[in-house]
Amino acid sequence: MNGGPTASQRFFLGILPENPVYRQMLGMCSTLAVTNNIQAAVTMAAAVLFVLVCANLIISLIRHWLTPYLRIVIFTLTIATFVTVADRALAAFVYPMSKMLGPYIPLIIVNCIIICRCEVCAAKQGPITAVADAAGQSLGFGLALVSLAAVRELLGSGMWFGSRVLPEAWPDWVIMVLPPGAFLTFGLLMGLVNWFTARRAGKEGA
Amino acid sequence: MTDDTLQIQPAPQPSGPVTDVAPSPHLADSGQTTRAMMVDVLVALIPVVCSALYFFRWHAVRQMAICLAVCLAAEAVFSAMRGRRPPLADGSAAVTGIILALSLPATAPWYAAAIGSLVAIGIGKSIFGGLGMNLFNPAMVGRAFVMISFAGALGAAGYQDPQSQIDIMTRATPLTAFQQSGVVASLADLFRGSTNGSLGETSALACLIGGLYLCLRRTAAWRIPASMLAAATVIALLDTGLSPHGWTVLHHLFGGALLFGAFFIATDPVSSPLTHRGQMIFGAGIGAWVMLIRIFSGYPEGVMFAVLLMNGFTPLINRWTIPTPFGGRLNR
Numbered sequence: 001m002n003g004g005p006t007a008s009q010r011f012f013l014g015i016l017p018e019n020p021v022y023r024q025m026l027g028m029c030s031t032l033a034v035t036n037n038i039q040a041a042v043t044m045a046a047a048v049l050f051v052l053v054c055a056n057l058i059i060s061l062i063r064h065w066l067t068p069y070l071r072i073v074i075f076t077l078t079i080a081t082f083v084t085v086a087d088r089a090l091a092a093f094v095y096p097m098s099k100m101l102g103p104y105i106p107l108i109i110v111n112c113i114i115i116c117r118c119e120v121c122a123a124k125q126g127p128i129t130a131v132a133d134a135a136g137q138s139l140g141f142g143l144a145l146v147s148l149a150a151v152r153e154l155l156g157s158g159m160w161f162g163s164r165v166l167p168e169a170w171p172d173w174v175i176m177v178l179p180p181g182a183f184l185t186f187g188l189l190m191g192l193v194n195w196f197t198a199r200r201a202g203k204e205g206a
Numbered sequence: 207m208t209d210d211t212l213q214i215q216p217a218p219q220p221s222g223p224v225t226d227v228a229p230s231p232h233l234a235d236s237g238q239t240t241r242a243m244m245v246d247v248l249v250a251l252i253p254v255v256c257s258a259l260y261f262f263r264w265h266a267v268r269q270m271a272i273c274l275a276v277c278l279a280a281e282a283v284f285s286a287m288r289g290r291r292p293p294l295a296d297g298s299a300a301v302t303g304i305i306l307a308l309s310l311p312a313t314a315p316w317y318a319a320a321i322g323s324l325v326a327i328g329i330g331k332s333i334f335g336g337l338g339m340n341l342f343n344p345a346m347v348g349r350a351f352v353m354i355s356f357a358g359a360l361g362a363a364g365y366q367d368p369q370s371q372i373d374i375m376t377r378a379t380p381l382t383a384f385q386q387s388g389v390v391a392s393l394a395d396l397f398r399g400s401t402n403g404s405l406g407e408t409s410a411l412a413c414l415i416g417g418l419y420l421c422l423r424r425t426a427a428w429r430i431p432a433s434m435l436a437a438a439t440v441i442a443l444l445d446t447g448l449s450p451h452g453w454t455v456l457h458h459l460f461g462g463a464l465l466f467g468a469f470f471i472a473t474d475p476v477s478s479p480l481t482h483r484g485q486m487i488f489g490a491g492i493g494a495w496v497m498l499i500r501i502f503s504g505y506p507e508g509v510m511f512a513v514l515l516m517n518g519f520t521p522l523i524n525r526w527t528i529p530t531p532f533g534g535r536l537n538r
Contacts, residue, residue: 173355
């Protein structure tokens with residue numbers, strides 16, 4: 001099966017032009033839920049990176065044996081395997097973080113980003129392209145998560161990575177670490193990304 | 207790409223009547239401009255502002271100055287960012303600022319007022335496309351944002367300042383005092399306004415004077431406050447009938463922000479329904495939510511959340527209550 005973007009194209013597409021969060025609006029549940037501090041966001045992004053790379057690799061290797069009516073089941077089983085590995089590993093080595101992320105690590109199983117990449121890329125292209133695609137998409141996901149978390153943690157608790165950045169006098173905007181803050185920040189950042197994209201497109205078109 | 211499609215279409219011919227498309231408030235009376243309405247609201251707010259100044263002195267001055275200045279500045283900046291001429295002259299930003307200031311406690315720190323104003327104009331209004339496009343009441347969006355953000359400074363306990371020179375500010379608000387320790391405030395105090403509370407809500411008398419003026423001028427749709435107070439009265443009657451506890455129906459009506467909310471917040475023409483039946487449903491909904499929050503929730507007062515909740519229902523209510531034209535029938 002030929003055609004489709006090359007490995008390097010896949011990698012860079014995932015980071016910004018086809019960013020899973022800001023462009024495709026996939027994986028919103030975990031995006032909104034785990035971004036009230038940067039550490040949680042980074043852990044989540046790392047877990048997704050691991051799961052996505054492994055799942056894409058496996059799916060890409062077995063792509064010739066996939067039958068159309070069984071492919072979703074195979075995707076889900078593959079993803080679930082690696083999610084379980086990631087979940088248990090986090091619980092074993094960074095227990096407090098695993099507790100803080102709660103159900104959102106197991107919920108990676110139903111994260112649309114991963115099943116989307118399996119369907120769009122890994123089931124159709126070779127293992128190198130699939131891994132590059134997985135890395136690009138995960139980096140894009142991580143970028144979005146960290147950008148959201150940076151704004152929310154700074155305004156909501158005056159901290160970055162759990163250490164004080166803003167002066168003590170800073171009144172914490174508690175709403176920013178609560179769910180409404182996630183929606184507000186996401187909307188505003190999405191507007192910003194769209195604005196920049198439109199401006200760049202306008203400049204290139206002119 | 208867009209150039210091609212534009213060239214296919216014929217040039218617009220300025221012949222015949224042109225349909226004006228404008229954001230709400232949709233006013234049949236062309237003599238009534240946005241500016242005139244906003245001036246009316248500001249006039250109606252005079253008694254409320256006076257009572258706030260009388261009871262809270264410089265705390266009221268400070269709060270209103272901060273909110274007014276930040277709201278006007280935010281309106282100017284955000285309009286400029288959107289490439290519009292700042293519509294400061296229509297007075298809507300000033301109204302938002304004053305109402306927000308009057309809905310804050312006298313003790314509110316300066317940053318709460320400033321951030322509230324910024325959020326009210328920015329997230330409450332400009333982001334939706336400016337005046338007439340917003341889904342929610344801008345002043346209440348700003349207030350909700352700071353209320354949740356700075357719950358310690360602005361929550362029920364934040365209203366009290368034991369060190370204050372002003373006597374009423376050292377006491378708990380009537381609703382809080384009743385909810386926590388069953389203390390029933392005197393009706394005369396609630397009516398006059400000599401109790402602690404948000405700056406504009408304490409005096410039932412001032413709210414009634416300003417509100418009646420608004421309704422008589424038809425700037426506010428009278429159906430909204432009428433149905434809101436009616437619904438609140440019914441639930442208050444049920445509540446006091448089932449468990450008599452000294453906090454009477456009149457206490458429910460005069461206490462808290464019910465009257466201020468009914469006349470000045472719920473009647474915002476942009477975020478309330480257009481049809482008469484819709485306005486009745488909207489008002490009744492707010493009244494019911496206020497009473498449910500007061501009686502059953504941990505919050506002593508619920509006007510802000512009630513208004514925001516029903517604002518969310520406004521498009522649906524508008525769709526439900528499209529009037530059937532005479533002789534016509536709605537197609538389903």
